[in-house]
Amino acid sequence: MSFEPILLAPEPEVEEIYPYRRVWRTAWFEVLALFSVALALYVLTVFFGVLPRDLRDPLLRVGVALLPLALWLVSYGGERRALRPRPDLLRVLVLGALVANAVAVPLEEHVFLPERWLPGAGFGGRLLGYAVTIGFTAEFLKYLVLRYTVWPRHITQRLDGVAYSLAASVGYAVVLNVRFALFTDATLVATALRVASITLPHLAVGVIIGFFLAELWIGRTAIFWLPVGLGIAAFVSGAHYAFRAIAITGSPSVAGTGSSPLLGLLLAFGLVAVLFAIFAFLIANADARTQALTSPRRAL
């Protein structure tokens, strides 16, 4: 006759090693670093006068335009050190940049011409106009990049969609940043603010596409799931443009023109913070639900 030994202390649970790069952590690092640099340049220039207001050094401007890429490469270093690095991330980033330069920019400059008809439109018109022109174009191109490269082969979890969409978004935004730095005569601080207000919304809205694509592969979705995702992404993008016009262009007064570039930066940061929080919650929730459905039930 034998007895099972009775443990006085519970058996220590073995902590499961997470083999992938933590997407939200690195994404937040990129967002906060870019926001901090733009804010620091603004404060040092406008409030403390440490940097001259008319500083227009082209090298510095291009350097600021490339900052999101540098920050992403830091995150990419973490990806390569992970136990299971996500393949083809760099390829997705390069493709994101290529479609921006080869398709989005010509479409904007020669077909949609938003600067000629949207700034004068009302809030609703601006929202709809930007959503169906440059907003939808950007998100649809990012979707195409992901859909025909890494989807669904490299999508094993929902956060993979986010990681790849962030890579495509960084590539896309960097092209717009560099074009702004090269083809305008903006000052360094204006370039930094513009770079942040281009990159942060692209990161934010890109997450929507990544989530919807990953869910399409992993979860059980409706037949119009992807069009809904694209529609939401385009709408959010259009809403950002519409609100940015209100935020940046205040009402002129005796004291000044009412222009407030800092509000534009805060709006971009607010958008990225809200969307990151929403989709982190949605993904955690969906993952927990999937795990509950797939894990074997414990016998009582």
Place this chain on the structure above:
Amino acid sequence: MTGFITSDDTPSLSFVQRWNTYLALLMAAGILLLGITLRDSALSATQTFEDLEAGVRAQLPSGWLLETGGEGFVVRAQDPDALPFKTTLQIAVLPIGPDATPNTVLDLLTMQRAPRFSTYKEIARSDETLRGDPAKRMTYAYTQDERNPFQASVPLVVEGVDVVVLRRGQAVIITYREERTAFAANLYRFEDLLQTVEIF
């Protein structure tokens, strides 16, 4: 017989996933069309201008700045957003003698403009019909310098076109002016104006 061995590591898609892809592509085509339609309707939106005294009614681009009753014209519309030259549409009415023809009116315009506009040069004249009436079209070009010394820049080459039609003892001159590189792209605005202008 030649045999092919193919390998495909792409997982097969379900019905829902395939149709999501198709619908996304359809949606993109629809949105592209909607975007272009919205752009067209915004860019070609017009406002009605009417001057009962001069007897002119026309559709002018919406959102443009209108100047009425200025020296030598009934109405002048300028695109406030156009850079570096404000795209201009203008309607002028000129009293004429009984022997005047569209050609003589154009000669008069050329004589008036030559001393005012730097390097003014007539390019071509042609016959055309405006709402059943014989008319004359003249294209020309000149250079325009920036008057503000703080915005010194290379002179602009401006291209213009006039259409002259005679009505009841007066000549109606419809004019379009634009910076040379954008002239052809915006010429449709002038053609639209010619289609809508009414002289009564």
